[in-house]
Amino acid sequence: MAVDLSVEFCGLKLENPFVLAPSPSTDQLDLLIEAFDAGWAGAVLKTVAVDSSVVSRVFPLVMRIEQSGAFIGLQNIDLVSEHSVEFMEQMVVTLKNRFPNKVVIPSIMASTKEDWQSLTKRFVAAGADIIECSIWCPHGAEWGLCTKVQDPVGTEQIARWVKEAAGDVPVVIKLSAQDSDIIATAVAVERGGADGVCAINTIKSITGVNLDTLIPYPNVAGVSTYGGLSGPALKPIALRCTAEIAQNVDLDIASSGGITTWQDGAEFLLLGASTLQICTAVLRFGIGIIQELRAGLESWMEEKGFQSITEVIGRSLPYLVEHSQLPRGIQVVSQIQSELCNGCRSCLTACRTGGNNAIIWREGFPQVIMNKCIGCGICRAMCFEKAITLVRPSGAVNTSKIQF
Structure with a gap:
């Protein structure tokens, strides 16, 4: 029995559900070309702001988080791409010319209506397939490039601004699990006219504290800061957010957070995701992980009798009930x-x-x-x-x- 891994997301057809999440891997044209050649269906470019150069990088950017020697995640204090908007526009043009059937998704961040709409129009003109909006970031909000809190009212407003500027190009709003009510925010995204959501962003965290120096990690010349947690530790939270959104709004969902194996991907699809954004696993195992992801998902679908991804999406949601219904x-x-x-x-x-x-x-x-x-x-x-x-x-x- 032939298995079809293609999937519809925000009105677009992807050859499979696996998409590179915004990260250092999607900030380099040569790596993106390698990824598309390897079989990734699309990529979300590293987030860019109107003036990304306002934030200068500090080092180290990333720390490993482990428990009893087992890898459970990464904490990063990186912010937006250091590339200019012009550079990222050209990256979109180059990728779309070379890979017309791949989905190229700029991730944008802004603080005013003018900047949200300006960035959107520029990337739409460059040929972007989808615009993803990074409204809130787990660290660095004091730079003024994002909001300190993602709330339904503000999120709805930004969704409306961006959709107005995007026209027929789909708009996806990235959501945070730190939102006090992610369902309310997802509903607000729907009211704002956006086409989908990405769930979830990294979570504000502290890696740990060096018990010799007493300085929290990462140590940047004697001081530290909060960062964004990614990797396997996020999976249960991201699964919960995916399911809650799927049960309460009629939006396409790009799931992100802790997806490492094809089994993880299958779980997210079963709980309502249409596409799967992956970052930390790529940093650990390389671009070539896509081969195992696709082969594993395809083999499982054959075993279960699923002929298409559509048959998988949301299949487990009916089994999720309120505690009182158990x-x-x-x-x-x-x-x-x-x-x-x-x-x-x-x-x-x-x-x-x-x-x-x-x-x-x-x-x-x-x-x-x-x-x-x-x-x-x-x-x-x-x-x-x-x-x-x-x-x-x-x-x-x-x-x-x-x-x-």
Whole structure:
């Protein structure tokens, strides 16, 4: 069965849902050419302002964030592109001439109606397929290139300004998970006439503190600042935002935040995304990651019987309900698979400190006291070997089709 990876986004057809997010990778023409040749469907250029040169770079720009040696994200203190608007216009022209079927998306940032509309008109004239608006940034707002807070009223106004200037060219508004009500802001985007949203921007963060010097990271000549968190740590938040937006507004969604594998991408599509913007994974693994992303998604779709991306988008949304609508009275208990258990005792500790003290240690192996287990799942959550499953106790009504 042939699988079609193409997707409709804001009225445009993309050959697949994978798009480069605005980043250092999309600020270099040679890398963009390499990416399009490799199979990326499009790219969002690094954000540009009317006068990007007002912000001079500081170094280092990026810090790794890890937990127990595992990579969980990056924090960056980079801001807008240092390239001029003229340079970025020419980049759009060059890319569209060479790759007419790829989607080229300038990302713009401004603080006045005149600047929002001026940038929009210039990039539309250069041949941009979509205009993406970066209204709020997690750091550096004091430079005056973006708003300090993304609120529904201001966002609606900017969406209307930009759409007015863009004409038939689609407009996408980038949203922040730090918004107190991202649904209200998405609704405001819809009222403002924009065609889609990108969710989410990086999240304002601090990487950590050097316990020897007492200076937070990154250390820039003895001082530090807040930055934007990206990477795997953002995935649960970005998934939530994608689903909430999809359930409440009729806008196309470009999801961004923590997408590293094709499995991640499939989850975002199932929760309502149409396209997938990727940055941190590209910085880690290179432009060539697109081959694995496309092949993995295509293989999964074949296995599940999906013939097109359209059949995947939003497929999991009906399973998301309000907490009050969750089924009550279904009892489950933990079951430990001895062949997978490595004897780390994590389940024992978790059950004693946060569960119902239903796990005992006997002859070098954890055992569940069935009449004490309430099925909370804390032990399963703490088991890195995936040796614990939740099952219906013997004698319960058959629910073999339910996966706990």
